[in-house]
Amino acid sequence: MGNFIKNAKEFLIKIGNAIKNFFWNIRRYINKFKRKISDFLDKKKINPAGKFPGWAKALVYLSPALIVLGIFTFWPIINSFALVVYENYNMTSDSITGYTIFGNFIKVLTDESFIVPASHTASSAVINTLIIVFISVPISIFLALGISVALNSIKPLKGFFQTVYFLPYVTNTIAIGLVFAYMFKTQGGLVNQFISFFGIDASELSWVETNAVYWRSMFVLIFYSVWSSLAFKIMVFLTSIQGIDKQYYQAASIDATPKGRIFSKITVPLISPMIFYITVTSVIGAFKIYNAIVALFGVQGTPPGANYNLQSIVMYIYQFIDGSKEGQLSVAAAGSLILFAIILVLTIVQMQVSKKRVHY
Amino acid sequence: MEKQLFLKSKKIEKITLIFDALAVITYIALFLFLFNHLQMPMDGQSVILEDLETFNPIYNDFPGIFSNLVLNRGQMNSIISILIIFFIVAFPMLFINIKKNKTRTIYDIDSYSTASTFVQAIINLLTFNFVGAGLRVYNTFVYIKFLKGYSPKEFFKSIIPAIKNKRAERKAKKLEIVEDEEVKDEYSLSIKKSIRRQTAVSTVRLLLTYLFLVLIALIIIIPFYWMVLTSVKTFSESSSTLNPQFFLWIDRWNWVNYKVVLTEQNFGLYIKNTVIVALLSTFGTIITTVLSAYAFARIEFKGRELLFSILIMTMMIPGELYIITNFITVSKNGFGWIGNPAGENQYFLAMILPFVTSISYIFFLRQNFKQIPESLYKAARVDGCSDFKYLMRVMVPIASPTIFTITILNIFGSWNAYIWPRIITSVGDINGSNYWLISNALRDTDFVLDTGRVMYNLQIAASTLVTVPLLIVFFMFRKYIMNGIGRSGTKG
Amino acid sequence: MELRLEKLTKVFTNKNGQETRAVDNLDITIESGTLVALLGPSGCGKSTTLFMIAGLVKPTGGKIFFGEDDVTKLAPEKRGIGLVFQNYALYPHMTVFKNILFPLENLDVPRDEAFARVKEMANLVGIGELLDRKPSQLSGGQQQRVAIARALVKKPRVLLLDEPLSNLDARLRLQMREEIKRIQRETGITTIFVTHDQEEAMSISDKMVVLDFGKEQQYAAPQSMYNQPGNLFVAKFLGNPPINAFEAEVKNKKLIINEKPFMTLNVPDGLYDVGMRPENFRVADDGFKTEIKDIFHIGRDTMIHFEFNGNNVRALVDSDTMKVNQKSVSLTIKPERVYIFDKQTGKVVNHG
Numbered sequence A: 001m002g003n004f005i006k007n008a009k010e011f012l013i014k015i016g017n018a019i020k021n022f023f024w025n026i027r028r029y030i031n032k033f034k035r036k037i038s039d040f041l042d043k044k045k046i047n048p049a050g051k052f053p054g055w056a057k058a059l060v061y062l063s064p065a066l067i068v069l070g071i072f073t074f075w076p077i078i079n080s081f082a083l084v085v086y087e088n089y090n091m092t093s094d095s096i097t098g099y100t101i102f103g104n105f106i107k108v109l110t111d112e113s114f115i116v117p118a119s120h121t122a123s124s125a126v127i128n129t130l131i132i133v134f135i136s137v138p139i140s141i142f143l144a145l146g147i148s149v150a151l152n153s154i155k156p157l158k159g160f161f162q163t164v165y166f167l168p169y170v171t172n173t174i175a176i177g178l179v180f181a182y183m184f185k186t187q188g189g190l191v192n193q194f195i196s197f198f199g200i201d202a203s204e205l206s207w208v209e210t211n212a213v214y215w216r217s218m219f220v221l222i223f224y225s226v227w228s229s230l231a232f233k234i235m236v237f238l239t240s241i242q243g244i245d246k247q248y249y250q251a252a253s254i255d256a257t258p259k260g261r262i263f264s265k266i267t268v269p270l271i272s273p274m275i276f277y278i279t280v281t282s283v284i285g286a287f288k289i290y291n292a293i294v295a296l297f298g299v300q301g302t303p304p305g306a307n308y309n310l311q312s313i314v315m316y317i318y319q320f321i322d323g324s325k326e327g328q329l330s331v332a333a334a335g336s337l338i339l340f341a342i343i344l345v346l347t348i349v350q351m352q353v354s355k356k357r358v359h360y
Numbered sequence B: 001m002e003k004q005l006f007l008k009s010k011k012i013e014k015i016t017l018i019f020d021a022l023a024v025i026t027y028i029a030l031f032l033f034l035f036n037h038l039q040m041p042m043d044g045q046s047v048i049l050e051d052l053e054t055f056n057p058i059y060n061d062f063p064g065i066f067s068n069l070v071l072n073r074g075q076m077n078s079i080i081s082i083l084i085i086f087f088i089v090a091f092p093m094l095f096i097n098i099k100k101n102k103t104r105t106i107y108d109i110d111s112y113s114t115a116s117t118f119v120q121a122i123i124n125l126l127t128f129n130f131v132g133a134g135l136r137v138y139n140t141f142v143y144i145k146f147l148k149g150y151s152p153k154e155f156f157k158s159i160i161p162a163i164k165n166k167r168a169e170r171k172a173k174k175l176e177i178v179e180d181e182e183v184k185d186e187y188s189l190s191i192k193k194s195i196r197r198q199t200a201v202s203t204v205r206l207l208l209t210y211l212f213l214v215l216i217a218l219i220i221i222i223p224f225y226w227m228v229l230t231s232v233k234t235f236s237e238s239s240s241t242l243n244p245q246f247f248l249w250i251d252r253w254n255w256v257n258y259k260v261v262l263t264e265q266n267f268g269l270y271i272k273n274t275v276i277v278a279l280l281s282t283f284g285t286i287i288t289t290v291l292s293a294y295a296f297a298r299i300e301f302k303g304r305e306l307l308f309s310i311l312i313m314t315m316m317i318p319g320e321l322y323i324i325t326n327f328i329t330v331s332k333n334g335f336g337w338i339g340n341p342a343g344e345n346q347y348f349l350a351m352i353l354p355f356v357t358s359i360s361y362i363f364f365l366r367q368n369f370k371q372i373p374e375s376l377y378k379a380a381r382v383d384g385c386s387d388f389k390y391l392m393r394v395m396v397p398i399a400s401p402t403i404f405t406i407t408i409l410n411i412f413g414s415w416n417a418y419i420w421p422r423i424i425t426s427v428g429d430i431n432g433s434n435y436w437l438i439s440n441a442l443r444d445t446d447f448v449l450d451t452g453r454v455m456y457n458l459q460i461a462a463s464t465l466v467t468v469p470l471l472i473v474f475f476m477f478r479k480y481i482m483n484g485i486g487r488s489g490t491k492g
Numbered sequence C: 001m002e003l004r005l006e007k008l009t010k011v012f013t014n015k016n017g018q019e020t021r022a023v024d025n026l027d028i029t030i031e032s033g034t035l036v037a038l039l040g041p042s043g044c045g046k047s048t049t050l051f052m053i054a055g056l057v058k059p060t061g062g063k064i065f066f067g068e069d070d071v072t073k074l075a076p077e078k079r080g081i082g083l084v085f086q087n088y089a090l091y092p093h094m095t096v097f098k099n100i101l102f103p104l105e106n107l108d109v110p111r112d113e114a115f116a117r118v119k120e121m122a123n124l125v126g127i128g129e130l131l132d133r134k135p136s137q138l139s140g141g142q143q144q145r146v147a148i149a150r151a152l153v154k155k156p157r158v159l160l161l162d163e164p165l166s167n168l169d170a171r172l173r174l175q176m177r178e179e180i181k182r183i184q185r186e187t188g189i190t191t192i193f194v195t196h197d198q199e200e201a202m203s204i205s206d207k208m209v210v211l212d213f214g215k216e217q218q219y220a221a222p223q224s225m226y227n228q229p230g231n232l233f234v235a236k237f238l239g240n241p242p243i244n245a246f247e248a249e250v251k252n253k254k255l256i257i258n259e260k261p262f263m264t265l266n267v268p269d270g271l272y273d274v275g276m277r278p279e280n281f282r283v284a285d286d287g288f289k290t291e292i293k294d295i296f297h298i299g300r301d302t303m304i305h306f307e308f309n310g311n312n313v314r315a316l317v318d319s320d321t322m323k324v325n326q327k328s329v330s331l332t333i334k335p336e337r338v339y340i341f342d343k344q345t346g347k348v349v350n351h352g
């Protein structure tokens, strides 16, 4: 038995060696061939390496990415500046009726429900988006900071909590959004069940369904967007807090610095570049909120029977492409340029502020 | 002698792992078999959703020795649930043990690992993996022999004296403490007091911290729990208006919901579509990003910095801007991939090609490549290594953790893609829905009965189906993913 | 194989158009089978010279000959060189075995022979036991041996070592120095060894080149360079403690020190830089008397500080010749150990 195993092992090793030898020899012949070519070129005094400048070589490596980027990133940027000056661009016939400089921008800016709320409501895409940005971003950043500091201060179960907090990152926004909508059901929803636990009558308390008031729907939306964006922030904050030199804390504890001061005078300033970075990216991310609204309230962004909508700017833009208001691509382009402008301004403002505030 | 024991234990462990793997495969196979066997109320080709609730088939057509077996709906549910629970327990154990076994050295054997082997034996026993259990118990004794030199008999004999010893020790310690407290001078008393106050404060603080963390953890876990629970409820349980069930016994886990979602609601197809798109676009992304990150990190050429900073700046431009023109590009007036009559559309091309590269990953990878010392490149050049070979044989292996992180993130991205596939599958062709990706399907599939009521249990089952693969991938590569995210800070 | 550099020059131009002459008109011939040390302060162009010989840096001017072949424009892999880097540059993801095997993959060697050569090389440098480890599991000295094995495994015509010992601790350095010398003797390979440590260079090399600002200062055997420095820079660079250098006048073929004629020298009158090595002083009754400013007993030797022309000068003498608490001493120095350098060019004017 033992002998058999030994023999089998040797046999396998032999086969493995044969295969490896085969590949080795193939490589050898390729190398030989390469060397022959280059010797030949040397003899003829052709020096291919010398003839190609660096950028030619770089081009070979860059071309796959550059071609794709050229078609699907750079061309769209250029083309959207073309699109906004078209009047009544028709995609199917590829025709226009004329040119306009600001026409499409004006169309967007004066459109009911972009900035100005539609006549019978108090909500518009810009208002909704701003509310989401200015409420959900600060909440999620403070919460994430608190959680990461708390996490950093414990030892047992730390890995467990870290893993749990990370879960929302690895989920599908739409899928969990549907679960949230289900949990916030008026009748038989988990949340209302929880509320009635405290003796409050929640049988008529509507969150995402008919009769939901604006602020309640908005609450669900913000709750969900904070829930799903926490993971990433906690992870980044925790990594940077753990990167802080322990000596700072040791020095502080010898000086009997209270915990609150340690947090505000050591932790926060030292990770302020990261806080700043996360603020910028999450403000931009919140401005582009879309999937969460679709998951909770459908493609129209309106709870059933509501006389308001929860459209975001991005949603407003997409309605021109996704079938509901088809064909007005120029208006969509104008809208997205406006979004770009907002993001650009915000980024610049935050950069200026951070220059003064952020401790590097 | 010691070394021999160690090698012996290692060999036993390897055999145990083989049996563990066999057990896991058995669970999967049985599960698949039973799941396939599940019956749905059919009306010709389609499922009668209304009858799902009351449909109560008798399963009595098992092959071979099980031909006498008769199971009702509840029993079938229970068996499938148990198989899934077994899998959930056994698979991570197998995965972790394989990893551990590779790196185990003679120094890793201690009383802790011995105890853990014994506990695992008990788990094996509970999951009906009797061979694994036996081997592990045997291995436990090998460890004991290794650590203490006891044979099994001697070990059992030594247990009672050991316990007695421990007790005696504890008693002695208590006495010591009492004696200690009898010393009472002013100074040491005040110090003791302040220490006590300190411990009280820090205990309270610790308690509050844990309370806070547990609360947040609950808020995060509950949606998942609710999702999984709802996904196996019946329609009436899921849409009950009063007092929803917080817990169900395993015989009421209706796995047939998943079968309906996968077949009748076509989620099998959508998952297949998504996997195709995710894998191909990730494959493309890796190739393009590795090549261009290499060019930006290593090749000297005029305008490199300029080109790179242009790329960085475009990262600020919102993706919504591209979608408008890309829509034109892929439709009739451009490449003509979509917007044609049924059957002539290239949905996959349109879904994959725009996403086979990513500026932020190029940036991320370039940073990583730059950290690889220049002297490695010089050494390789002297050894006659071409640029491309250097990239493949040296740079890529060294940066493989980053590349792996990129792979995972990109797959997650495709799994989450909603707007682009929705836009391109919604024009023209009525068969567009055959090319939905899961996110579109989740949002746009009708889970509505003829009576107009939403079948929440099916909808949530579909959500679970979409979420679980992500979670499995996450748990398998937890360290990689979490470290990668912490370091990279990508994804806006 | 002989290695010859002809007017080798490298000028780096940065973005602002500023030029750095890293290597300046180097003319050196290295005989076959010798070990030559390239010595100089940091930033003097040692690595650049080495990389030009390796073909990793293109020279701005001049030529490189391997034997009779002009290799100036040849690609690095065709030159048949082995290169060892300061930080070893081992591939971190490959085992020691694969690291040493890597250069052979690109050559025309059958697999069996390649494996045999890897093992032979590993045994030669004494790491035969470590072939399965990754570089991160090795100590500095072991990594260095792997790097040498990797450089030697393809049987190069020339071995180039760029400060291979600078990352090691003092004791290991001594040991590895001897090891490199041994390997070089056993293989008989022409070797260039870059270092900024003069003691290392002197102990290991058959001949040394001293560089400063890319220019060759002197090319000679270590001992002769030490005893007959070609210029003030070389004299100052070699020796520990450093040479005493100060200004002095020669009048009527007499060297004037402390306003007194000190010794007779066969050089024209004028102002010169004078160099005297501390260890060349001897205690002798017929010498010049001087007051001791400071005295340090360091085991076998004693260091004396005293004054020459207002300059603080050190002498290193045998401890046996000194008494404790001695206030003054009488010292001599042989005329051929007094080096006179031209004030403008720094070139040596006589060797005593």
Ligand SMILES: Nc1ncnc2c1ncn2[C@@H]1O[C@H](COP(=O)(O)OP(=O)(O)OP(=O)(O)O)[C@@H](O)[C@H]1O
Residues within 6 Å of the ligand: C012, C013, C014, C020, C021, C022, C040, C041, C042, C043, C044, C045, C046, C047, C048, C049, C196
């Ligand atoms: N790629 C380069 N571009 C511009 N200048 C360079 C480059 N490489 C080297 N130099 C300059 O050339 C000079 C010589 O550099 P080199 O690396 O040869 O010095 P070195 O003698 O090896 O020094 P060290 O002992 O510190 O390694 C230095 O002034 C350096 O700044």
Ligand SMILES: [Mg+2]
Residues within 6 Å of the ligand: C046, C047, C048, C162
């Ligand atoms: Mg150097």
